[in-house]
Amino acid sequence: MSDFVSLEGLTLAYGNTVAVEALNLSIARGELVSLLGPSGCGKTTTMRAIAGLMTPRAGRISIDGRDVTRLPPSRREVGLVFQSYALFPHLSVYENIAFGLRLRGEAGLDARVRDGLATVGLDAFADRAPRDLSGGQQQRVALARSLVMQPKVLLLDEPLSNLDARLRLDMRMELQRVQKETGITMVFVTHDQSEALALSDRIVLMNGGAIEQVGTPEQIYSAPVTGFAADFVGFETILPDDAGGGLAWRPGAVVLGTGPHEGTVRGTAFAGERREYIIESALGRIKADTPASAQALTLGEKVAFDLPQDRAVRLERLG
Ligand SMILES: Nc1ncnc2c1ncn2[C@@H]1O[C@H](COP(=O)(O)OP(=O)(O)OP(=O)(O)O)[C@@H](O)[C@H]1O
Numbered sequence: 579m580s581d582f583v584s585l586e587g588l589t590l591a592y593g594n595t596v597a598v599e600a601l602n603l604s605i606a607r608g609e610l611v612s613l614l615g616p617s618g619c620g621k622t623t624t625m626r627a628i629a630g631l632m633t634p635r636a637g638r639i640s641i642d643g644r645d646v647t648r649l650p651p652s653r654r655e656v657g658l659v660f661q662s663y664a665l666f667p668h669l670s671v672y673e674n675i676a677f678g679l680r681l682r683g684e685a686g687l688d689a690r691v692r693d694g695l696a697t698v699g700l701d702a703f704a705d706r707a708p709r710d711l712s713g714g715q716q717q718r719v720a721l722a723r724s725l726v727m728q729p730k731v732l733l734l735d736e737p738l739s740n741l742d743a744r745l746r747l748d749m750r751m752e753l754q755r756v757q758k759e760t761g762i763t764m765v766f767v768t769h770d771q772s773e774a775l776a777l778s779d780r781i782v783l784m785n786g787g788a789i790e791q792v793g794t795p796e797q798i799y800s801a802p803v804t805g806f807a808a809d810f811v812g813f814e815t816i817l818p819d820d821a822g823g824g825l826a827w828r829p830g831a832v833v834l835g836t837g838p839h840e841g842t843v844r845g846t847a848f849a850g851e852r853r854e855y856i857i858e859s860a861l862g863r864i865k866a867d868t869p870a871s872a873q874a875l876t877l878g879e880k881v882a883f884d885l886p887q888d889r890a891v892r893l894e895r896l897g
Pocket residue numbers: 592595596597615616617618619620621622623624769
């Protein structure tokens with residue numbers, strides 16, 4: 579894979595707190611890569627370093643063949659979109675999008691702004707003030723404002739997290755469309771697994787300042803290689819094997835009511851289509867679910883279960 583954006587041995591710290599350690603990552607031109615992981619795993623810090631908002635303790639960042647490690651943000655040709663849109667309230671949508679281009683005295687301003695408006699479907703809103711737009715529309719203005727600068731890389735930090743669930747879905751698809759249409763390389767930060775799975779060409783799963791696993795959404799979802807990755811994508815029953823690794827099952831893969839093992843129901847929850855159970859057993863804690871139409875188990879009840887080998891993923895290590 580060609581390295582359009584390359585992070586090599588990147589170590590990032592705030593004073594004595596090392597937030598990211600010796601991280602290596604290559605991103606191809608035109609790729610949409612998500613940095614995914616729980617709060618505090620170092621996603622935002624990594625993104626801030628690519629943008630030039632913090633200087634690495636060690637390592638190197640290059641973009642399109644150029645070492646940008648020591649360059650200020652303004653000379654890196656990266657765009658940033660945050661969850662708070664930070665639009666200028668006293669400027670129209672048009673002027674918000676034109677702002678950066680004017681500052682740089684760029685040619686063809688009107689055509690580029692019109693193009694930006696069209697890309698995000700806001701042609702009809704050029705003269706509105708930001709306060710007269712919905713949250714999703716404001717987010718689109720922020721996106722267009724970055725896109726018209728034609729950055730080499732667009733960095734998006736949880737850009738959808740201020741939107742309600744319905745709008746998030748719309749904006750997800752919108753982002754994907756814009757990315758495919760413009761061919762721009764995007765790095766997308768999120769803690770939301772389903773968002774990363776839906777949007778990304780590749781997912782970088784992070785844990786404790788390091789990369790846990792990199793893969794396509796399909797690979798991350800169906801073939802996690804560590805206990806952390808498995809748990810993060812919903813393989814909630816994880817048991818050690820003899821070789822230092824383990825096996826993991828999704829709740830739906832656990833067979834209840836028959837099988838060689840026995841446990842006690844310690845938790846039940848109704849979840850619409852499914853009913854979820856926590857079962858305590860000699861093997862450890864088992865998370866299982868059954869169709870809501872199946873007969874419900876009750877707390878304290880003993881239940882037989884099976885963990886079919888052919889429904890498990892094999893983990894290289896737990897942890
Ligand atoms: N300004 C700061 N000063 C000191 N430590 C910081 C600072 N910002 C972040 N950290 C620490 O660096 C680590 C990584 O933080 P970072 O913000 O990159 O995580 P994140 O994965 O983006 O989390 P979130 O999803 O909560 O934004 C955390 O341990 C955090 O406490």
